[in-house]
Amino acid sequence: MRRILFVDDEEKLLQGLRRMLRPMRHEWDMTFVPDGREALAALDRQPFDVLVTDMRMPGLDGPGLLAEVRRQHPHIVRIVLSGHSSKNTTVRSVGLAHRYLSKPCDKETLEGAITRALELREEFRDESLVKLLTQVQSLPSLPRIYTEVLAELQSEDMSVKRIGEIISTDLAMAAKVLQLVNSAFFGLPRSISDPAQAVTLLGADTVKTLVLAVGVFSQFNKDDADGFDFQVLWEHSIRSAAIAKRIAMEECADRRAAEDAFTGALLHDVGKLILAQGFPKRYSAALDEATERSITHTHAERETFGSTHAEVGAYLLALWGLPDSIVAAVAYHHSPGAASETAFGTVTAVHVANSLEHHQHAGHDRGSFSQLDRDHLSHLGLLHRIEAWQERVAGQVAAAAPCTAGEGIGR
Incomplete structure (x- = not known):
């Protein structure tokens, strides 16, 4: 039975959680404590799978508890369930929690977040992966600005102006998003100086994804990555995202599918960031080994890390609660045939975009396309589309090649 630890200094709220989640008592072993110190004591007595904590508490507050849990029990999924926090508390919490939920939180949302976190152990049950991730000092957290933008998008009276204001509360975030929006990737007819303008011209979903990507990449310190080039990875990711979105629109004519393809491609290599910073010397050695032996990076990673x-990237995105289609696109972007797609979808779009970007940006001749899974495309009846995809994106990749929109990504 999975163990869940709830922490909140408001007794009425704890009792409310106990009543609300009572139907889960046969599946979860739930413990409710009123403060951070008691939470740490409970963790010392027995292992837990998920921690759900408030932020503003007397004594050891939420950020303090999260920091201790991250240090002492890094395998535990950390979820914040809190109302409005002070700016100082919010700043201190960055990077400490995997997910943020706002009070009041309905049963479906809270139960869904916990259930999804627990399901990860089944979906990604490879012991090597679990062991590897428990060695990472801290998995990156879902960026705060992203969660606030998402909440605004889901509100009944959603406002483009408010989305712009949310992004503008983080000056560094706003600057990087605007720099990217004004780059060659989007080809807007005029310069954009306000996040709200970007939302109007590109759409809220695209800007939301840019906020997520910038927030994720910015959590990594390039000085700790033993020479790993964050800039090169960022540029590959954004080029792949632009390609994936364009191809998906042509093949599906579905805006939602195109946005999922854009998000999946933008984040498809986030696992490299975790490996590069979590295990800098081992990852650098693995990449060197791949070059020396002429094997793929994924082959070298499997040999080195299991x-x-x-x-790794799919695990992180699933932990954050991103849609299954995006998680699958990241998990299978090198092996789309292992996914369950029976027609062109997000997995295929991200796989093709990643392969095509590597192929064209490296200056290979037409037809080599070594990373493309032709068996998968043949199964979907899409082999004949390869040349058309190459033609569509050739100019786009070439125009965007010198882009510096990711400068400053990675601290």
């Missing part, structure tokens, strides 16, 4: 960057 898992690949695709699996």
